[in-house]
Amino acid sequence: MITTRRVFSAAILASAVTAAVSSLSVAPAAADDGKEKCYGVAMAGKNDCAAGAGTTCAGTSKVDFQGNSWKYVDKGTCTSMMLDGDRKGSLEPLTRDIPA
Amino acid sequence: MPVERSVEAAFAAGLLDPSVSVPVQVKGQTPRRYAVYRNNVTVGLVRALEANFPAIRRLLGEAYFAGLARQFVQDYPPRSPLLFHYGANFPAHLAAQDDLAAYPYLADVARLEQLWRQAYHAADAPTLAPEELAGLDEAAMADLRLTPHPAFALLASPYAVHAIFTANRAAGAAVADPARPEWVMLTRPRFDVIVKPIPKGAHGFFSALASGVTLAEAAEQGFACDDSFDLAAAIRLMVEAGAFQSLSLRATP
Numbered sequence: 001m002i003t004t005r006r007v008f009s010a011a012i013l014a015s016a017v018t019a020a021v022s023s024l025s026v027a028p029a030a031a032d033d034g035k036e037k038c039y040g041v042a043m044a045g046k047n048d049c050a051a052g053a054g055t056t057c058a059g060t061s062k063v064d065f066q067g068n069s070w071k072y073v074d075k076g077t078c079t080s081m082m083l084d085g086d087r088k089g090s091l092e093p094l095t096r097d098i099p100a
Numbered sequence: 101m102p103v104e105r106s107v108e109a110a111f112a113a114g115l116l117d118p119s120v121s122v123p124v125q126v127k128g129q130t131p132r133r134y135a136v137y138r139n140n141v142t143v144g145l146v147r148a149l150e151a152n153f154p155a156i157r158r159l160l161g162e163a164y165f166a167g168l169a170r171q172f173v174q175d176y177p178p179r180s181p182l183l184f185h186y187g188a189n190f191p192a193h194l195a196a197q198d199d200l201a202a203y204p205y206l207a208d209v210a211r212l213e214q215l216w217r218q219a220y221h222a223a224d225a226p227t228l229a230p231e232e233l234a235g236l237d238e239a240a241m242a243d244l245r246l247t248p249h250p251a252f253a254l255l256a257s258p259y260a261v262h263a264i265f266t267a268n269r270a271a272g273a274a275v276a277d278p279a280r281p282e283w284v285m286l287t288r289p290r291f292d293v294i295v296k297p298i299p300k301g302a303h304g305f306f307s308a309l310a311s312g313v314t315l316a317e318a319a320e321q322g323f324a325c326d327d328s329f330d331l332a333a334a335i336r337l338m339v340e341a342g343a344f345q346s347l348s349l350r351a352t353p
Contacts, residue, residue: 008315008316008319008320010238010239010240010241010242010316011238012331013241013242013244013315013316013319013331014236014238014241015332016319016331016332016335017233017234017236017241017315017332017335018234019332019336020233020332020333020334020335020336020339021230021231021233021234021335021336021339022234023336024230024336024339024340035291035292037291072291
């Protein structure tokens with residue numbers, strides 16, 4: 001069997017890399033799906049995280065707005081959400097509303 | 101063996117095997133009580149498979165899937181308490197069913213569902229930024245190697261696995277032509293798993309890159325798979341999807 005072996009010069013590789021990344025002038029869109037984890041905003045039992053059997057974190061929050069449970073929300077909306085009792089969402093886990 | 105352990109082992113032995121008689125330690129009770137545990141273990145594991153292979157369940161129908169899953173649970177009880185990993189042998193189990201010989205794509209669709217879960221649960225890691233590649237000297241290109249992101253995976257199939265997977269993870273319509281090859285890449289740059297059909301040459305290129313060879317060697321592999329391989333498009337695709345996490349410039353791996 002005859003195989004044609006192509007040899008790629010550094011110049012060819014460099015021009016392919018340049019062509020590829022120049023069309024990605026901004027940060028890759030796929031790396032940002034427009035959601036962020038928002039703590040302290042989920043109603044009891046409505047927190048996110050579902051993937052396969054035995055993942056017990058989804059739907060396990062015991063109280064409304066539990067501070068250490070999170071939900072995916074549209075980016076930028078987390079900390080400006082209006083919640084009952086002057087609560088605010090947070091991008092970091094909170095210590096409020098933790099069930100005993 | 102301490103007494104507790106032997107009781108435990110005897111109790112567990114019959115849980116998945118109806119032909120094993122009720123362990124002597126619980127004989128004082130009515131056997132129906134032991135049957136409750138048998139039922140709970142089997143139903144729990146069947147539910148785990150339903151959660152792990154939703155597209156297969158939709159393709160086979162609930163009743164057929166449940167029967168097949170019950171058999172699988174007996175033949176391959178889980179080896180890990182992490183049930184979201186359960187079902188590594190399920191694709192092979194599907195392929196071995198004579199009744200399903202008319203649907204040869206099922207095993208690869210199940211493999212894709214298994215890969216999806218692995219990608220979902222893979223460690224978080226940063227992805228290679230376009231600037232890191234753009235900043236390289238031309239001379240450095242020859243020794244460029246890339247480290248795959250923890251969530252990165254590839255699947256090649258003689259069947260339209262991506263189309264069938266996508267249609268059946270949601271309530272999509274039947275795929276008209278399942279017997280066409282597809283190449284699939286899975287990534288998870290942030291929260292969501294991305295399952296993307298890719299060209300044959302890109303599959304060869306990514307698979308070579310992920311094995312640790314240089315960019316030049318991987319590019320050769322891409323062209324060996326497909327004459328019409330587009331190197332620049334493939335590089336763009338992998339950066340955009342977050343397939344790799346970092347680069348290194350080493351002459352030897």
